Amino acid sequence: MALPALPQPDMPAPQPVEDTKVNGLRPAGEWAAPVLRGTSGETGDRIFKFAMLVCGVAVLAMLVLIVYELVLRSGPSWHAFGFKFFAGHDWDPVNEQFGALPFIYGTLVSSLLALIIAVPLSVGVAVFTTEMCPKVFRGPLSFFVELLAAIPSVVYGLWAIFVLVPILSNYVQPFLARTLGWTGFFDGPPYGISMLAAGIILAIMIIPIISSITREVLMVVPQHQREAALALGATRWEMIRVGVLRNARAGIMGGIILGLGRALGETMAVTMVIGNRPEIAKSLFAPGYTMASVLANEFSEATGDVYLSALIEIGLALFLVTIVVNALARLLVWTVTRGQPSRANA
Amino acid sequence: MPDTGNASALHAVPPIALRRRITDHVMTGVAMLTVVLVLVPLFAIFTYLVYRGIGSINWAFLTQTPKPVGEAGGGMANAIVGSAFILGLASILGVPVGVGAGIYLAEYGRNRFGDAIRFTADVLNGVPSIVIGIVAYAIVVLTQKHFSALAGGVALAIMMIPTITRTTEEMLLLVPQALREAAYGLGIPRWRTTLSITLRTATSGVITGIMLAFARVAGETAPLLFTAFGNQFWNLRANQPTAALPLQIFTYAISPYDEWHRQAWAGALVLIILIVTAVAAVRFAVRRGTFGAA
Numbered sequence: 001m002a003l004p005a006l007p008q009p010d011m012p013a014p015q016p017v018e019d020t021k022v023n024g025l026r027p028a029g030e031w032a033a034p035v036l037r038g039t040s041g042e043t044g045d046r047i048f049k050f051a052m053l054v055c056g057v058a059v060l061a062m063l064v065l066i067v068y069e070l071v072l073r074s075g076p077s078w079h080a081f082g083f084k085f086f087a088g089h090d091w092d093p094v095n096e097q098f099g100a101l102p103f104i105y106g107t108l109v110s111s112l113l114a115l116i117i118a119v120p121l122s123v124g125v126a127v128f129t130t131e132m133c134p135k136v137f138r139g140p141l142s143f144f145v146e147l148l149a150a151i152p153s154v155v156y157g158l159w160a161i162f163v164l165v166p167i168l169s170n171y172v173q174p175f176l177a178r179t180l181g182w183t184g185f186f187d188g189p190p191y192g193i194s195m196l197a198a199g200i201i202l203a204i205m206i207i208p209i210i211s212s213i214t215r216e217v218l219m220v221v222p223q224h225q226r227e228a229a230l231a232l233g234a235t236r237w238e239m240i241r242v243g244v245l246r247n248a249r250a251g252i253m254g255g256i257i258l259g260l261g262r263a264l265g266e267t268m269a270v271t272m273v274i275g276n277r278p279e280i281a282k283s284l285f286a287p288g289y290t291m292a293s294v295l296a297n298e299f300s301e302a303t304g305d306v307y308l309s310a311l312i313e314i315g316l317a318l319f320l321v322t323i324v325v326n327a328l329a330r331l332l333v334w335t336v337t338r339g340q341p342s343r344a345n346a
Numbered sequence: 347m348p349d350t351g352n353a354s355a356l357h358a359v360p361p362i363a364l365r366r367r368i369t370d371h372v373m374t375g376v377a378m379l380t381v382v383l384v385l386v387p388l389f390a391i392f393t394y395l396v397y398r399g400i401g402s403i404n405w406a407f408l409t410q411t412p413k414p415v416g417e418a419g420g421g422m423a424n425a426i427v428g429s430a431f432i433l434g435l436a437s438i439l440g441v442p443v444g445v446g447a448g449i450y451l452a453e454y455g456r457n458r459f460g461d462a463i464r465f466t467a468d469v470l471n472g473v474p475s476i477v478i479g480i481v482a483y484a485i486v487v488l489t490q491k492h493f494s495a496l497a498g499g500v501a502l503a504i505m506m507i508p509t510i511t512r513t514t515e516e517m518l519l520l521v522p523q524a525l526r527e528a529a530y531g532l533g534i535p536r537w538r539t540t541l542s543i544t545l546r547t548a549t550s551g552v553i554t555g556i557m558l559a560f561a562r563v564a565g566e567t568a569p570l571l572f573t574a575f576g577n578q579f580w581n582l583r584a585n586q587p588t589a590a591l592p593l594q595i596f597t598y599a600i601s602p603y604d605e606w607h608r609q610a611w612a613g614a615l616v617l618i619i620l621i622v623t624a625v626a627a628v629r630f631a632v633r634r635g636t637f638g639a640a
Contacts, residue, residue: 055445057463159391
């Protein structure tokens with residue numbers, strides 16, 4: 001057996017590499033000099049690259065497929081109702097009249113309620129873990145908070161039905177009705193099952209997302225910002241407010257929007273506690289319905305093409321909203337976690 | 347040594363106003379309070395889960411199929427096996443594609459096309475699981491004309507792929523370029539290098555990513571509602587409706603029967619234990635199996 005021949009002169013010489021942005025690693029492509037030219041190596045490489053390309057294209061294809069199926073199958077409903085679909089109040093499968101407004105309202109209100117509760121808590125936790133707590137506790141604390149993200153949605157729902165809802169109806173709702181009932185947001189019978197319950201369980205579910213992204217963003221705030229604030233005589237809180245939070249605004253916003261995206265699409269836990277009534281009520285004690293829950297409850301029982309396609313159109317709307325929300329959030333988080341260090345180095 | 351710590355330097359700094367110091371303490375207290383408020387539900391959920399679940403797990407629960415309404419006893423054995431079956435299908439479909447796409451991104455994807463795939467994967471990660479369920483329904487259920495384990499597997503696979511793709515890419519990029527160069531220097535073809543050197547070195551990380559994706563979809567209920575659909579009996583055929591643990595928990599939780607509530611708690615505990623054990627077992631096996639990669 002002869003040893004492999006020395007590289008032939010016509011072989012592409014290794015290029016000087018300019019792109020070192022990925023941990024200083026060089027892109028693999030430019031170094032792949034096929035030493036065994038003409039042997040099985042080259043054919044193998046072509047086949048392998050093609051197979052991997054197919055997998056990569058599959059990822060793109062999945063998104064295209066999702067859009068295609070949703071658009072195609074929501075057609076009948078779109079033709080029947082047009083834009084009125086999103087403004088109509090009536091959800092009447094028997095007479096085939098479909099309006100999605102109560103679901104859109106329920107999704108928006110429950111998600112906003114979740115944000116109102118979750119944002120201060122998550123930012124507080126992130127600030128505490130990065131700026132205040134002793135280094136020893138940082139790891140365990142973030143581990144515990146992220147453990148919340150590992151609990152399946154249906155288990156949250158189970159806990160909410162049997163623990164959260166009774167607490168709400170026995171203690172929290174009577175208290176809110178007494179103190180804030182005059183606002184109109186907190187009146188009506190305290191059944192527990194309500195928009196309020198949905199908002200609270202959603203808040204618990206999105207806290208880990210918002211707080212872990214906020215923590216990441218706070219950690220890339222350059223240390224000299226903190227030092228500068230302290231050197232000017234700031235107390236620790238003033239340092240956090242002026243030197244840290246102000247610098248991390250965009251990234252925290254990204255985390256919040258990512259949490260919003262999750263809340264909008266969350267299905268099971270909400271379906272189990274929101275009451276599933278397609279009505280628009282001012283009071284948070286009243287039951288509601290969300291876009292995701294109506295899909296969960298009615299999809300497998302939908303009879304008739306228009307009914308099914310009306311449900312799929314709700315799915316399409318939900319999909320489009322979450323895509324926009326997520327893209328926005330990714331963009332914000334990327335600009336902060338990637339842009340900041342390089343600007344600090346420059 | 348700098349002498350910033352001596353007494354005269356300290357006196358030069360004006361004393362911090364009382365109000366500012368109080369604000370500082372108050373805000374520290376507020377931050378601590380938020381931590382407590384966030385950890386309370388976590389511990390409440392886990393203690394309640396163990397407290398309600400432990401008493402309800404027994405031999406019958408783990409070995410029998412559900413009894414009709416009103417009869418005591420019965421269990422979720424078919425749902426446990428059904429879940430494993432659906433997750434198995436999802437892994438068979440999702441893992442090769444996810445890892446392959448990850449390899450493509452890491453080894454060939456440093457370009458616009460690669461960026462497009464990367465962005466798509468991130469976007470797919472944010473698509474609500476119920477929407478994925480609709481798509482699996484449209485693709486599989488409508489073609490087969492009935493609900494099936496395969497449809498559930500497809501839905502879960504679509505959810506696994508983006509996560510696996512991105513973690514595999516990250517793990518492969520961590521492998522030092524020198525290792526690849528050493529392999530090329532020995533005349534090993536590139537595909538062999540990628541599989542036997544790069545992927546092998548990153549095995550432990552790649553598997554961790556797969557397990558993350560697995561754990562994420564194992565508890566998913568929404569995409570199974572109208573794909574796998576659920577079943578009161580045993581089923582291990584891919585083209586038939588199949589029971590799944592999360593589905594069973596959902597059905598029992600919203601039912602009006604105490605006996606079913608009890609079983610829902612037991613099911614939830616079993617679900618979490620199974621997820622944790624599966625993840626731990628695979629990670630342990632990977633540590634033991636590949637030398638130098640752990």
